[in-house]
Amino acid sequence: MINKIRPHRIFDLVPAEEKSAVICLPQKKSLTSMLERGILLSLAKAVKPQRIFEFGTYLGETTFMLAENTEAEVFTLDLGESYDSPQLDNFEKNNLAQHRSNQKQWEIRECGKRVTQLLGDSTLFDFSSYHGSIQFVLIDGGHQTEVVIKDTENALALLDRSKPGCVIWHDYNNPHYEITQYLDGLSESLKLFYIEETKYVVYFNEHFPF
Ligand SMILES: C[S@@+](CC[C@H](N)C(=O)[O-])C[C@H]1O[C@@H](n2cnc3c(N)ncnc32)[C@H](O)[C@@H]1O
Structure with missing residues (x-):
């Protein structure tokens, strides 16, 4: 079963001297709340990644905040201009x-x-040159279950197993997708934490003391 944690447990991971952050104020088209922005940046400050990989750039607000509030190299992947999109919903x-x-x-x-902005379909993208080199992975790209399954497989291969690191999924508890059921199932084999009042689920690797 998925573990549930209160947001303050994530905020508590950040040392007192690092509690300030630059937050991009949400706009009408934004898809994450202020609380989620604070949570994500707290996770980034706690993990201190050297390299971040984001599935799904969209407006680039999260990309910007992750780059601005860490010293990491940030890779963000979204569909390219030439993408033929019949399988995307509206x-x-x-x-x-x-x-x-x-x-x-x-x-x-x-x-x-x-x-670094990368363009391509995450289900077809060649991730091999990034394998084992990323300490902070955010899965927030395509929402179809088969895309999330493939992104999860790739995210776990990206994760650096020699340093503290995490994989984060967005859209848990989003009634429009089946991500909740998928992550509930995945929690049988991976220790996952759902951060209450957000749509984030996190997996910490064995080097992160949580
Ligand atoms: C929910 S938005 C990302 C939100 C962004 N991470 C944020 O925090 O604001 C999802 C993005 O994933 C992209 N996307 C959808 N399917 C994809 C795929 N198969 N490969 C790469 N990107 C995909 C969409 O074009 C869209 O920009």
């Missing part, structure tokens, strides 16, 4: 259009020098 098509048209915050900031 919500996904809208996300893709927003991703393409949106000016990314990181592009006009110093931290953007550490961000």
